[in-house]
Amino acid sequence: MAGKIITITSGKGGVGKTTTTANLSMGLAILGARVICIDADIGLRNLDMMLGLENRIVYDLVNLIEGRCRFRQALIRDKRFPELHLMPAAQTRDKKDIREEDMERIARQAAEMADYVLIDSPAGIEHGFRYSTVAADQVLIVTNPEVTAVRDADRVIGLLEAEGHKNSKLIINRVKPELVRRNEMMDTSAIVDILAIDLIGIIPEDSDILFASNRGSPVVLDKNSAAGQAFREVTYRLQGQDVPFTPLKEPSLLKKLFGLR
Amino acid sequence: MNWMPLSIKGTPQGLLLQPKSQSWTEFLEALKQSLYDAPAFFKGGRVILDLGKRELKEDELLALRKLLNEHDIELFAVLGEDAQTQRTTRSYGIRTRLPGERHSQQRTNEPQVQGNALFLQKTLRSGQSIDFAGTIIILGDVNPGAEVKAGGNIMVWGKARGLLHAGAMGDENAVICALDMQPAQLRIAGYINRAPEGKNYQSQPEMAMVDGTMIVVQPWIARG
Ligand SMILES: Nc1ncnc2c1ncn2[C@@H]1O[C@H](COP(=O)(O)OP(=O)(O)OP(=O)(O)O)[C@@H](O)[C@H]1O
Ligand SMILES: [Mg+2]
Numbered sequence: 001m002a003g004k005i006i007t008i009t010s011g012k013g014g015v016g017k018t019t020t021t022a023n024l025s026m027g028l029a030i031l032g033a034r035v036i037c038i039d040a041d042i043g044l045r046n047l048d049m050m051l052g053l054e055n056r057i058v059y060d061l062v063n064l065i066e067g068r069c070r071f072r073q074a075l076i077r078d079k080r081f082p083e084l085h086l087m088p089a090a091q092t093r094d095k096k097d098i099r100e101e102d103m104e105r106i107a108r109q110a111a112e113m114a115d116y117v118l119i120d121s122p123a124g125i126e127h128g129f130r131y132s133t134v135a136a137d138q139v140l141i142v143t144n145p146e147v148t149a150v151r152d153a154d155r156v157i158g159l160l161e162a163e164g165h166k167n168s169k170l171i172i173n174r175v176k177p178e179l180v181r182r183n184e185m186m187d188t189s190a191i192v193d194i195l196a197i198d199l200i201g202i203i204p205e206d207s208d209i210l211f212a213s214n215r216g217s218p219v220v221l222d223k224n225s226a227a228g229q230a231f232r233e234v235t236y237r238l239q240g241q242d243v244p245f246t247p248l249k250e251p252s253l254l255k256k257l258f259g260l261r
Numbered sequence: 262m263n264w265m266p267l268s269i270k271g272t273p274q275g276l277l278l279q280p281k282s283q284s285w286t287e288f289l290e291a292l293k294q295s296l297y298d299a300p301a302f303f304k305g306g307r308v309i310l311d312l313g314k315r316e317l318k319e320d321e322l323l324a325l326r327k328l329l330n331e332h333d334i335e336l337f338a339v340l341g342e343d344a345q346t347q348r349t350t351r352s353y354g355i356r357t358r359l360p361g362e363r364h365s366q367q368r369t370n371e372p373q374v375q376g377n378a379l380f381l382q383k384t385l386r387s388g389q390s391i392d393f394a395g396t397i398i399i400l401g402d403v404n405p406g407a408e409v410k411a412g413g414n415i416m417v418w419g420k421a422r423g424l425l426h427a428g429a430m431g432d433e434n435a436v437i438c439a440l441d442m443q444p445a446q447l448r449i450a451g452y453i454n455r456a457p458e459g460k461n462y463q464s465q466p467e468m469a470m471v472d473g474t475m476i477v478v479q480p481w482i483a484r485g
Contacts, residue, residue, distance in 0.1 A: 002354040108354045151387050158386030
């Protein structure tokens with residue numbers, strides 16, 4: 001049976017789509033799933049860096065679409081998990097070089113070879129968003145606890161509903177419990193109340209994320225990371241398990257004062 | 262012309278194939294014959310199977326795909342109403358709707374005009390808008406960033422949080438009602454009322470109307 005195609009998108013830029021794609025791809029691979037992640041953000045190419053696979057790229061998605069390489073050649077095998085593969089984006093090309101039907105064909109072909117195909121969508125609601133979501137069996141909407149990000153997420157959900165996508169799930173990223181407590185940040189229930197879709201992840205703000213991205217080693221690998229734990233929980237939920245949401249802890253005073261890890 | 266167990270039409274997306282026979286074997290035989298008779302018509306192309314209400318079993322689907330593949334033809338999509346057939350089809354990585362096509366089940370959520378009123382049973386999300394000369398009734402929320410514009414009244418059986426404009430053609434007697442009124446902006450005819458700043462609002466049914474020279478919002482109390 002073909003694997004499940006999951007697209008990660010957001011509307012607003014910079015909310016954590018690529019971070020989420022990297023962590024969920026690796027998290028599912030940790031659980032033993034065969035995973036192919038596709039970087040659909042043509043021209044910006046970030047996913048390879050977050051996974052630490054940047055210097056292994058030979059061919060990319062656009063090469064494959066243009067028939068310059070075979071399917072397998074456009075896949076980079078992860079150095080830690082042999083069942084995790086990345087299809088990188090082209091850095092020197094443009095989103096216009098991709099047609100919806102190309103992306104759909106490639107995603108379906110990937111799904112023949114994997115249990116999960118994760119697609120990292122570009123920000124926005126234009127062409128890049130459309131080609132990234134055409135083949136999706138499920139869409140994960142990433143947002144931050146900010147009115148602008150929530151507004152854009154709502155727009156995206158409306159567009160997806162019009163296209164017949166009915167089971168989109170929500171990930172709220174960069175939650176700071178201490179700000180929520182002080183009423184300085186939207187709390188998750190207010191966000192879910194507006195967006196009215198199922199919540200599948202609450203990811204805390206975590207300074208480990210930046211270090212981890214720079215090192216090419218997603219936080220999901222780090223047993224002590226709060227964000228890593230939250231991403232692990234999402235992977236269980238994606239596999240159909242009903243895992244309760246771990247309440248987020250406020251960072252310790254030391255960590256706050258000195259930004260310690 | 263003879264009765265045919267199938268119909269074939271060229272479309273921009275591919276060849277549209279409709280079985281006309283109840284028997285799948287008969288349909289496949291007829292298709293085989295067409296493939297034989299007019300190979301150039303099919304060569305390297307793709308086929309969209311349109312089932313209508315008909316169900317398709319897994320082995321029937323696979324037999325068709327095999328036949329097409331033998332002739333170097335892609336089974337591009339299988340369209341039809343039966344949910345089980347759609348699931349089976351998708352489990353083989355074959356699409357069940359055409360790229361860019363609207364989903365058919367969306368229809369129940371489409372606005373329905375009933376007399377002088379427009380009835381909408383869904384939440385209006387950011388960027389979505391609705392515009393109607395009469396009264397608009399919404400069973401759902403109006404989210405921030407959504408817009409509702411009615412020539413007559415607006416009734417929201419849900420939370421009103423976007424921009425609502427009643428009496429948009431100048432009717433100052435128009436009203437706006439909502440189960441929970443927290444809109445970004447209310448307009449009635451030419452009057453504008455911004456949402457009060459601050460967080461002290463109560464979640465209760467309210468009605469907005471023009472009183473004198475301004476819009477007032479009052480708790481809804483049924484009067485005999
Ligand atoms: N939970 C978090 N805690 C702290 N920093 C985070 C968190 N999530 C993401 N970030 C940081 O936010 C920045 C943007 O993240 P990311 O690149 O994943 O967003 P994106 O949605 O993919 O952006 P784009 O729209 O540009 O593709 C990165 O520097 C990342 O390290
Ligand atoms: Mg990104």
